[in-house]
Amino acid sequence: MLSASAATLGDPRFRIHGPSYAYMDCSACIAFAGYLGQRMNASLEYDGRGGATFLSTHRLNEENKLQRSVYATSELRSVEVLEKICNDALRENYVLRLDLDRRIRVYESEKSDSPFAQHYSMQDADALKSPSKTAVWTFCTRVMSEEEDAMMALVREVHDLTELERRLCGGNDVNSSAVTTPPPPLENLVTAVCIGTEASLNAELGRIQRYELWQDSISKRREEALKNIREESDEPVFAKPVEPDDERYKPWSLFPEMDAATGEDGDIDDSDDTAERNMDL
Secondary structure, eight states, X not given: OOSSSOOOTTOGGGOOSOGGGHHHHHHHHHHHHHHHHHHHHHHHHGGGGGGOEEEEEEEEOTTSOEXXXXXXXXXXXXXXXXXXXXXXXXXHSEEEEEETTTTEEEEEETTOXXXXXXXXXXXXXXXXXXXXXXXXXXXXXXXXXXXXXXXXHHHXXXXXXXXXXXXXXXXXXXXXXXXXXXXOOGGGOSOOTTSSOHHHHHHHHHHXXXXXXXXXXHHHHHHHHHHHHHHHHTSOOOOOOOOTTOTTOOOSOOOOOOOSOBOTTSOBOOTTHHHHTTOOO
């Protein structure tokens, strides 16, 4: 048994998102399980510890030999794996992305090829803006705070990622109705956040459908506007002649009449101009 008490459906301790986004709690748990699995694998790969044993006590056993423990199933390994596990990597590297196949938003690492998710409405943004930034990290801190002993046992007992997801989250898919294998009994689970997610998944699909309809309507209105502009531009344009005395059309520059005397060639006679102006040349 992993926990002193059985996991509870809809446990408020692990509720990060609102009820209509409950499947995202499952997604955050599955993302954390993947990160935990990487650390568990790394702990066995380091210095060939997969089949290693270590001295667990200086007392002799019944055969008068020193007692040794297998590292893979030891409390020592659990401590090393879980130490400082809720770190900045969980806070910074896991964001909401769009699962193109299932058309839902899920938490994935920065290495994912899925496109970044977006908000579908103002209400959607208000509901997700705060929790989505740190959902995976938040789940980690809560489960380590509330179920530390169960997490220690989980590291010792689990051997593959599928089993880890099922026992940590209650399932290995955000859509619990799509899972063919029934989840383990609640008393064997750390949390049950992946059980009963159908209603929130339907709500999520409804959100993207409404968003796509709105996008389609915007595109159609834009196309109609462009079509109207093209139709108006096809009308013939007639050039109107400009009448000489038309007041609407004035030359760009108007030069004042010149009072100075002009010579025979039409040049200005300015021989005495400097004297009249008292200018020193």
